[in-house]
Amino acid sequence: DVKVTQSSRYLVKRTGEKVFLECVQDMDHENMFWYRQDPGLGLRLIYFSYDVKMKEKGDIPEGYSVSREKKERFSLILESASTNQTSMYLCASARGDRGNYGYTFGSGTRLTVV
Amino acid sequence: AQRVTQPEKLLSVFKGAPVELKCNYSYSGSPELFWYVQYSRQRLQLLLRHISRESIKGFTADLNKGETSFHLKKPFAQEEDSAMYYCALSPLTGGGNKLTFGTGTQLKVEL
Numbered sequence: 001d002v003k004v005t006q007s008s009r010y011l012v013k014r015t016g017e018k019v020f021l022e023c024v025q026d027m028d029h030e031n032m033f034w035y036r037q038d039p040g041l042g043l044r045l046i047y048f049s050y051d052v053k054m055k056e057k058g059d060i061p062e063g064y065s066v067s068r069e070k071k072e073r074f075s076l077i078l079e080s081a082s083t084n085q086t087s088m089y090l091c092a093s094a095r096g097d098r099g100n101y102g103y104t105f106g107s108g109t110r111l112t113v114v
Numbered sequence: 115a116q117r118v119t120q121p122e123k124l125l126s127v128f129k130g131a132p133v134e135l136k137c138n139y140s141y142s143g144s145p146e147l148f149w150y151v152q153y154s155r156q157r158l159q160l161l162l163r164h165i166s167r168e169s170i171k172g173f174t175a176d177l178n179k180g181e182t183s184f185h186l187k188k189p190f191a192q193e194e195d196s197a198m199y200y201c202a203l204s205p206l207t208g209g210g211n212k213l214t215f216g217t218g219t220q221l222k223v224e225l
Contacts, residue, residue: 031211040123042200042217043158058212090158094211102148102160103213 003027004093006106013113019078021109023091030096032074033103034058034066037088049074050096081113116141118203120216127191128224135186135219137175137201144206147177147184148213152198161186161199171195191223 007022025032031050035043035058045058047066055066063085067075074093078085088110092103117140127133139145147164162170164177164184175186184201201216 033212035215040217042120043215045212045214048212092158096211102163103150103158103211105158107157 004091004104004106006089006091006109008109009107011109011111013078013081013111015082015113017078017081017113019081019111019113021076021078021089021091021111023074023076023106024072025074025091025093025104026072027093027095027104028071029093029104030071031094032068033092033094034064034074034076035090035092036060037090037108043090046076078111081111083113085111086113087111116145116203116205116214118201118214118216120199120201120219122219123217124220124222126222126224129193130190133186133188133191133195133221133223135199135201135221137184137186137216139182139184139201139203141182141203141205145177146204146206147175148202148204149173149175149184149186150200150202150215152200154197158200191221193223193225196221196223 004025013019033048034046044060049055049068065077088108090108091106094103119138149161151161152158173188200218202213204213
């Protein structure tokens with residue numbers, strides 16, 4: 001069974017902390033994505049990556065950064081966590097072929113910043 | 115810029131009744147449209163792609179370019195269809211595989 005694994009299901013962090021959210025996929029997918037999911041707002045793209053060491057900003061990148069040192073791993077970093085970053089974070093991966101075959105999502109990390 | 119609109123936050127239907135979840139999009143180029151579903155306590159998963167023209171779990175969706183819509187339909191709702199449904203759009207060419215999602219519609223099927 002192919003998988004996208006997010007390292008933590010629940011996290012509680014303090015305001016100002018540096019937070020790392022990890023995502024690993026075992027499908028050899030080129031593309032990886034980080035979204036946040038909020039009620040009434042749907043999924044909003046934070047950052048994505050088409051290849052190792054490559055990243056592009058999504059629609060709401062402010063306050064976040066990412067790292068992709070290996071093809072299978074895509075990390076989301078909150079440099080200084082704030083309460084408005086309390087959310088469900090979803091990682092996804094996809095094939096890099098021409099055309100979109102759909103994403104495989106992780107189970108999500110629910111982050112609470114206090 | 116691309117945009118996906120799902121006008122209903124919540125849709126409640128009785129078991130056996132027809133279901134239609136609305137999705138409208140705004141995009142200047144040729145889009146690829148998707149429906150994703152999230153059942154309670156499960157991860158988000160692909161339900162169907164318009165380009166495949168397939169029917170999954172009895173659901174179908176037709177791309178109407180004139181009305182810029184991609185409504186999800188099922189003739190007879192089942193209790194297990196209760197879930198959150200997201201419509202999503204990707205450029206057919208260019209833009210990579212980046213998906214833009216709507217705000218979602220919670221479908222509740224009542225007995």
